[in-house]
Structures are given as C-alpha cells and as structure tokens.
Amino acid sequence: MDMVRWGVLSTANIGTEHVIPGMQKGKLCSVEAIASRSKEKAERVAAQLDIEKAYGSYEQLLADANIDAIYIPLPNHMHVEWTIEALEAGKHVLCEKPISMNREEAEKLARSVEDFPDLKVMEAFMYRFHPQWDQVKQWLKEEKVGRITSIDSIFTYFNNNPDNIRNKAEIGGGGMLDIGCYCLSASRYILHDEPVQVFAEMDFDPEFETDRLATGVLTFPGCSATFTCSTQSSPTQKLTILGTEGIIEMDIPFNPLLATTTVYLKKDGEIVEKKEFSADHYTLQGDAFSKAILDDTEVPTPLEDALANMKVIDALFESAKRQAVIKL
Structure with missing residues (x-):
C-alpha cells in the first residue's frame, strides 16, 4: 500500500x-x-x-x-x-x-x-503542520529571542446565528472549544511544557448559553501565556512571543486557508527577519x-497532547465559574 x-x-x-x-x-x-x-x-x-x-x-x-x-x-x-x-x-x-x-x-x-x-x-x-511554525520553532531553537517571558494570542470571529452548531452549548458550542483551544495548544506547543495554574474570565451569551468571550492567563514555569477568544467580536487572529532579546509575531497563526502568512523576528523595535509562507496545512x-x-x-501529535489540552480547557471553565485561580 x-x-x-x-x-x-x-x-x-x-x-x-x-x-x-x-x-x-x-x-x-x-x-x-x-x-x-x-x-x-x-x-x-x-x-x-x-x-x-x-x-x-x-x-x-x-x-x-x-x-x-x-x-x-x-x-x-x-x-x-x-x-x-x-x-x-x-x-x-x-x-x-x-x-x-x-x-x-x-x-x-x-x-x-x-x-x-x-x-x-x-x-x-x-x-502545527504549516511551515510558518517550522520557522518559528527554528528561531526559538536558535534562541533568537532569548528566554521566552510571555506569549499572547488572539482568535475571534462574529457569529450570532442561532442555528449554527457553534452556538449550541449542548453539543460543544462556544469559543473555548472552537477557537480558544488553538491558543492553549499553541502556547503549550511553543513551550514544550504544561501550565501550573490558570485564571479566566468568560462572558456567556444569555440566549445560547455559550461562552462568547473568554480571556485568560496560563502560568507556566518561568513565563505566562495570555489569550482572548470570542465568537461575537470583530474577526482577527494574532500570536506574539516576547523574549528577553527579541519578539516573534505571527499575523495568521491558526488558519491561513491558503493566504500568504508572514512571521516577523523583531529586535529593539526593528524587523530583523521576515519570512512569508503559502501552504495548505490540511x-x-x-x-x-x-x-x-x-x-x-508514532503520529506527529500523540493523543496525550489532546488530553493535556482538554485538562487546561476544563480548568479555565472552572476558573471562570469560581472566579479563582485553578492550580493544575
């Protein structure tokens, strides 16, 4: 075969x-x-x-x-x-x-x-299969930004259609399971580590009962990762890695859908490297x-990674409900 x-x-x-x-x-x-x-x-x-x-x-x-x-x-x-x-x-x-x-x-x-x-x-x-991520991982391997101090990611769109499955809580609708999971996965992928605690704020749609806006902080050993995801905000996505010696910025980190994507390496406010990619990650x-x-x-992404991501998602929902930091 x-x-x-x-x-x-x-x-x-x-x-x-x-x-x-x-x-x-x-x-x-x-x-x-x-x-x-x-x-x-x-x-x-x-x-x-x-x-x-x-x-x-x-x-x-x-x-x-x-x-x-x-x-x-x-x-x-x-x-x-x-x-x-x-x-x-x-x-x-x-x-x-x-x-x-x-x-x-x-x-x-x-x-x-x-x-x-x-x-x-x-x-x-x-x-994870898009070549722009290979470039980001290479920069990190070469310590182009020094020690990572924080990661910030944003993923949003606007969808208030009551018939759309993303707005049906009982079958897994809402921002965290649809797009917030990318932000969490990416932070863990970048750091090759798991958060030790999380905190989240969430706003739920009164009709759909889905999380339409979530913001949170994941605390990793030595650094933090913040994120915002929303199903009822102006569409955008972005990811920034801040280090002691530089910054990496990704303009379409998650679903470029054949668009040309650009990743930037910046030092002292100036672009020192810029790479463009066009690929079908599917x-x-x-x-x-x-x-x-x-x-x-072995498959490229083991099932254990999926379990670890779900553990973080559950903890963020618990944090938002209890309005408390949840230790993992």
Whole structure:
C-alpha cells in the first residue's frame, strides 16, 4: 500500500470546503468515501468533490473493508463516540479538534485506544503542520529571542446565528472549544511544557448559553501565556512571543486557508527577519498522518497532547465559574 484510503464521516463544511480538498492534493491520501445521514446529501457532496463512494449512514462507511482511515469532522459531542466506533471497525482515526467535550471524555477515549495498539488516533490541530511554525520553532531553537517571558494570542470571529452548531452549548458550542483551544495548544506547543495554574474570565451569551468571550492567563514555569477568544467580536487572529532579546509575531497563526502568512523576528523595535509562507496545512496534516500509518510510526501529535489540552480547557471553565485561580 503506497497511499492511505480515507473515508469521511459527515459532510460538515470544514471537511468539504477545506480538509477534503486539502487531503486530495496529498501524495499519501486517497479520499475514497464519504458518509452522511442523508444518502442524497452524501451523493451530492461526493459528486462535487469527485469521491467514488457515498454512504447514507456512518455505519455503512465503517463497514467498508477497503477504507483504511477515517476523518471525523462531526460536531464536538460526537467525536469520542465515533472515534471509538471507527477503531472498533479497524480504522485509523484523524478527529477534528477538540478531541472531546471535556477531560473526562478524553480519558474515556484514551482508555479505549489502549485496546487497539495497531491503530493510530490523532487530534486534527492542523496549524502545527504549516511551515510558518517550522520557522518559528527554528528561531526559538536558535534562541533568537532569548528566554521566552510571555506569549499572547488572539482568535475571534462574529457569529450570532442561532442555528449554527457553534452556538449550541449542548453539543460543544462556544469559543473555548472552537477557537480558544488553538491558543492553549499553541502556547503549550511553543513551550514544550504544561501550565501550573490558570485564571479566566468568560462572558456567556444569555440566549445560547455559550461562552462568547473568554480571556485568560496560563502560568507556566518561568513565563505566562495570555489569550482572548470570542465568537461575537470583530474577526482577527494574532500570536506574539516576547523574549528577553527579541519578539516573534505571527499575523495568521491558526488558519491561513491558503493566504500568504508572514512571521516577523523583531529586535529593539526593528524587523530583523521576515519570512512569508503559502501552504495548505490540511494537505500536510493528511500526509503526515498517512505516513505514520504507512510506516507504522508514532503520529506527529500523540493523543496525550489532546488530553493535556482538554485538562487546561476544563480548568479555565472552572476558573471562570469560581472566579479563582485553578492550580493544575
């Protein structure tokens, strides 16, 4: 086998508009089937994306012996359930972030994964595969900014549509699970460490009961990371790494969606290096995961990372509720 044969559970927009087209450009991915609870919708999307097989149920796709791996872009509350179903069907799984609704669910998944040692599971934090992050990591490895003293990240958009799944609390809507998780993941990725305590303030939509604005501080050994995420603010994103000898700035750190991104290295208020990148991180993510399957190696982002991120998310919700610092 020189390519991994993929099936997709759901015709969700993130899959049909971004992930599937990205994976179809990959060297190691062959997207061969898609499933929906509506056979007609599955057939329509399959025709649009030139996918060979369309199924009218998720179970039918999982029963397809010619599918090696499953990509899951289902709503958050369905991630753990269908990841386990896919594993039980003998499939590798790339599941959209967040891996679960909370830490308890993530731990349930981790226990289930232990029963399938030959199968790969990974949370789809695609931003880590974009080459701009390789540049940032290289600057940090070379200590271009000295010792990191703080990280600040912002990720916002405006969406007040009551029918949108991101505004439905019971299925995992709200800013923290949708975009705040990127800010937390990025801080942990940059520092190769876990926070020792967190504090958060959150504003909840009175109608949707979802967190529409969250700000917080993650305290790591020797430095801190602050973030703001919002589902009802003017759209923007940015990440800044402040060090004792310089600053790194990223203008589109999380979802450039094929736009040209720029990362800056600054010293004494001046730009000393500037790098531009254009890439499809969905293509790179799909190939990286597929390579781990084909070579039978560890996945780029282990499941333990997903559990650690959910632990931080849970602590931030608890902090906002109690209006207190939560130690981890």
